[in-house]
Amino acid sequence: MNELATLTLSGDESVPVATLAGEVDMSNADEIARRLADAVPNNAAGLVIDLSAATYLDSAAIRVLFDLARRLGNRQQRVHAVVPMKSMIRRVLQLTQVDAVIPFEEDLAAAVASASGQRVENSPSGGASPTT
């Protein structure tokens, strides 16, 4: 009850897909972070995090995304996010330069393709947080 956000896992072992729906703030960010970390096996190529149903992300959620990108980057794993152009959260993520560490894709198929290494892209250089 009163769950602000739901996190659903799908996809396969090489590219798991974590679908985050709802709102993430300081009250549930840690929980989401732990479950995202658990979602990625060591042998996976990368992770797709689908944010198309996420209605609200604040700075606590953004911190989670940066931490996730850094940790997976340390393991040579890619993270791609589905953030549609019309999404309200897109501007927040861009402003805080999340897109510098987690590339945005318009839809899930594109994101899975990118995360599995089937698409050429600029891999982020690690988990360094942008400074404000």
Add this chain to the structure above:
Amino acid sequence: MNSELARLRSENAALRQLLEVHELTALQQASKAEHVRRRLLDFIDQAPAIISIITGPDWILEYANPPFFQLISKKDIVGKPVREVFPEIEGQGLFEVIEEVMTTGQPFTSDETSVWFDRSGEGTMVEGFFNQTYQPLRDENGDVYGILSHSVEVTEQVLARRRVEAMAAELRGLSLASLALSVIREPQAILEVAATQARELVLARRCLITLLPVGEEAPIQVASTAARSDWEPEQIALDIAVETAQRTMPLLLNAEDVAERYHGEKAPRSVLGVPLLNPNGEPMGALVLFDRIDGQFSESDEVVMQQLTFITAASLVSARAYEQEHRIAETLQRSLLPERIPKIPGINVDARYLPAGALSDVGGDWYDVLPLEDGRFVVTLGDVVGRGVRAASVMGQLRMAIRSYAMDGHGPAAVLDRADRLLQVTDPGQMATAIHAVFDPMKRTLRIASAGHPPPVLLSAQGEPSFAPSQPSVPMGVVAHARHSESELTLEPGSTFLLYTDGLIEARGEGIEEGMERLLSVLRSAPQGLAELLDHVVGQLLPNGPVDDVAMLGMRPISLLSEPLRLKVPAEPRSVALVRHTINWCLQEAGATEEDVFNVTLAVSEACANAIEHAYGPADGSVVVDVMVEEDTVTVVVHDKGQWRPPRGAGRGRGLQLIEMAMDDVQIDRTEGGTDVTMRKRLTMEPSPIDRVES
């Protein structure tokens, strides 16, 4: 007669002898009559009755027999006019009777006639009772020349019977007093009734009852009645009452005793004081009668007053016990009702609780308003059948059970199902009705479940009342595994949803249907404001106050930003979502664009998160958020009582960055009392749905 005889003698010798014989016979007869008269007078003389003969126009007392003389202790009265001999009888109706019999020749009899006369001959009038016969005496022409009066004194019998009657009246009075006192539960009223009854049982000019103080500083309660309605008991009377109470024995003072003790105008002429004793024989107070109307107080008066004080004391003891129980139940019930209704953004909620008169038990009516964590809130209004401490305590348990189930996230019907089962387990045989609903202020939807409760009323924004559609349902505590059902309705802006307990619509001598109709009818003429509306309904339906306890709750969606909105939330992470949702909804209602709504929401949420994360330690606190919309500018101030700290560490500065991105202007004021973050943004407004309805 003799002249005729002489004539006849000369005329008819033959007849002479015959007439001589006749004359002789007449003489003999006369002598015989005299003999009889003597015998009769002897007989009368010795008769136990009081006999007298009055003759002539002057009513000369011709004869009076010895009992007559014994009665009056006067001599030398025979041969004198009765008016002269008994001037004291004048005006008592006896002479009128003699006049009547003399004139009409009709005999007169009367029983138990009261006569005040000078029995002792010393000039003191006393009352006697007589069965009387007045027999006319006629001469040979049939004319009344006198009266033979024959009386038997029945004074003893009459007085004895009067004593018996008085005792019966006392008994009747006492049992009536007892009945009256046994149903009264208010100590002051008991004293008033006892004082009145005391003066009816024993005729006295004044009666005073005082109670000794109970506890440290309780005042002495006083009840008094008097022939003169303006009597204020004097100090001397109060002193006598206290003395009577303290001696724990009756105090009987008649003229001489009073004269010894008291002097002056204020002194009573006679006193009968009787203590009021509790079952342990300890004095509670005293009842005192002053100035018996027809003389002095007697020991039998004392006995009667002791009976009365016995009943009065017993009633007082039970009234005090009752009063105490009533107070406990009332306190309990008051403590179980919300002290004040939480302020909920976007909806006006008001309630009334009207206890029935002070002399009745408290009921088990209740209402409750509880905000949920997600911005919705639940309202409950119910009635535990029964009265007194038990009903009030069951109500308290049921209220908390319903709160708990609602907070656990159960829907209205599920909440009632569970509360019902709990009631059957914890208080078998107890029955309760209730309506429980959850309101979502953002959607303005109300999900309602009822457990055998009178239907709620929906008053449209246009002022047309109707009963809200509801599913038939059974009260709680009646049917094992009952399932309650839900219905949903949308509260339009300006409409009113009204819940009440049956005390509101159960008028004396009227069915519940008529009561429901009357409710609708008074709502049609109800004033605008919600508080005024509730008062109007109460005033119209219960002009003389409620017979039974009444709980009533009204709720009405209002425009969120019609007044500055203030949210006060605990400084806990989960509060951020509540603030965000409220502001989100608030700005949507105000007509802001989706992007503006998102931005302001983000900024407020970040400011709150910062207040919660940085400004407070582990200690509890709260964050206050004020939202104002003026024209097209929204101003949000987030107050906390902690010290704003500059953002620290990697990524920590993002919150402020987001606030600055989202809003036009941000200002942080640090004071000793805490930190205020003031944020402003110009909105691109769209017309508000509420404004559309209200304008």
